[in-house]
Amino acid sequence: MATTARSTLTLGMAVITALTLTGCAGFGGGGGSGDADDDTLTFTTWASESEQAAFEDLVAQFEQESGATVELNVVPYEQMFTNIDAQLGSGDAPDIFRVDYGNLGVYSSQEQLLDLSSYFSDEEVDAFTPAMWEAVSFDGVPYGVPHQTDVSALLVNLDMLAAAGIDTSTLPTTQDDAWTWDEFAEVATQLRASMPAEQYPFVVNWQQGGVLRWLSWLFQAGGSLMDEDGTPQIDSPEGAAALDFTRSFYDQQWVPPASTPTGTVYADSLFSEQTTAMAFVGSFLVPDLDYFNEFEWTALPMPRDERGATDLGGNALVATADAADPDLAAEFLRFMASEDAMSSFCGATNELPTLTALEGDAVEFAIRPDLMPVFVDQATTIEPQDVAQLTSPAIAEIGVAMSTELEAAFVQGQSTEDTLANLDAAISEATGS
Structure with a gap:
């Protein structure tokens, strides 16, 4: 489950890999060629066990x-976009497919998806969280529905914090009382002083394609990656503050030294093994952690600096531009994004809704409902300008450069000045600005 769910947060980097590969045998195709049966839709997705069960129930409904008739085709995430790309090229793509918000911009910018403007009224658009409707739009045109989202919060091992002398009865629970960067650093310092060398205060979930989660720290500092025209903004005092603070995670031995953007061990695994006392983790992993963890743990809001911020996880559902029956495809998307369907899906999977009517405690989460208000509250820190940057068609290429440059800064001694200058150049090249 963790592998497929975690992959929803790769934020576009999979597309670069996918474009270099050929299609895989055994991957069911679509109805985009126009020869599908009447009243039949093809729907391709990857899914965890809980997601697949929820999809099957909603398809039946x-x-x-x-x-x-909806022909549901569940495939491994690793094959998903390789085959979607090949099928789009051959005119045999499924009518509907699932796509993470980072990858969506690549398809919408190439006119490969169905324009949904005529299928949603202004009132229906306003029912979605503005940031999430922004996530499915390109040049102001919606090319999908924001099916669900997922954000990171800070999980903590209560026993390990108590052993370090930290009062666990006064931990922050909302954005209003979230730790500042300075307060978070004090907690990390206290933990480091009390722990053996093989344990660490925390771990950040920016490994294996999750490098764009570093932008949470940039946004918290009040910075931006680029402006709406793609002009780089990262080489700034705010960019320097974010880079210096996150570099200190390694300089102060607050995080495992191998848990860099190119590391191969995920944050939730290190937390479950009690290698770390805290971990930045998405809500979609709560069911796995609840099953495997044999210690008492809870969720706290991410630290904040000039503002609160988190990552943009989750997925949209889209229809292809040459879907055999565009009206039926749009009808299915409208159904999946309805209050009842979204509430059912999110409740079963510990993922977050994108409709404002389902904010707060409107969704009944199946596992650890006591933790979910923290994630729901954390999602409110995502701002439309964050989404516009994270869904840029250039974000995949930028992400590759970020992985290289942050690795150099964190473990190879590259200066803040050089790192920001290199990132600035990479953004300019990717956006053509």
Whole structure:
């Protein structure tokens, strides 16, 4: 489960890999060629066990209510976009597919997706969280529905914090009382002083394609990656503050030295093994952690500096531009993004809704509902300008450069000045600015 769910947060980097590979045999195709049966949709997705069960239930409900047939094709994430790219090229793509918000910009900018402008009224658009509707839009045009989202918060091992003399009865629980960077550093310093060398205060979940989660720290500092025209903004005092603070994680031995953007061990694994006392982790991993963890743990809001911020996880559902029946495809997307369907899906999977009517405690989460208000509250820190940057068609290429440059800064001694200058140049090249 963790592998497929975690992959929803790669934020576009999979596309670069996918474009270099050929299609895999055995991957079911689509109905985009125009030869599909009447009232039949093809829907391709990857899914965890809980997600697949939820998709199957909702597909059955849609079929019963609409009289249509939906052919659900669940595939490994590793194959997903390689094959979608090949099928789009051959005109045999599925009518509907799932895509993370980072990858969506690549497809929408190439006119490969169905324009949904005529299928949603202004009132229906306003029902979505503005940042999430921004996530499915390109040049102001919606090319999908924001099906769900996922954000990171800070998980803590209560026993390990108590052993370090930290009062666990006064831990922050909301954005209003979230730790500042300075307060978070004090906690990390206290933990480091009390722990054996083989344990660490915390770990950040920016490994293996998650490098864009570093931008949470940039946004917290009040900085930006680029402006709306793609002009780099990262080489700035705010960029320097974010880089210096995150570099201190390694200089102060607050994080495992191998847990860099190119590391191969995920943050949730290090937390479950009690190698770290705290971990930045997305809500989609709560079910796994609840099953495996044999210690008492809870969730806290991420630290904040000039503002609160977090990562943009989750996925949209999109229809291809040459779907056999665009109206039916749009009807299915509208159904999946309805209050009842979204509440059911998110509640079963510990993922977060994108409709404002489902904010707060409106969704009944199946596992550890006591933790989910922290993630729900954390999601409110995502601002539309953050989303616009994270869904840029250039973000995949930028992410590759970020992985290289942050690795050089964190473990190879590259200066803040050189790192920011290199990132600035990479953004300019990727956006053509």
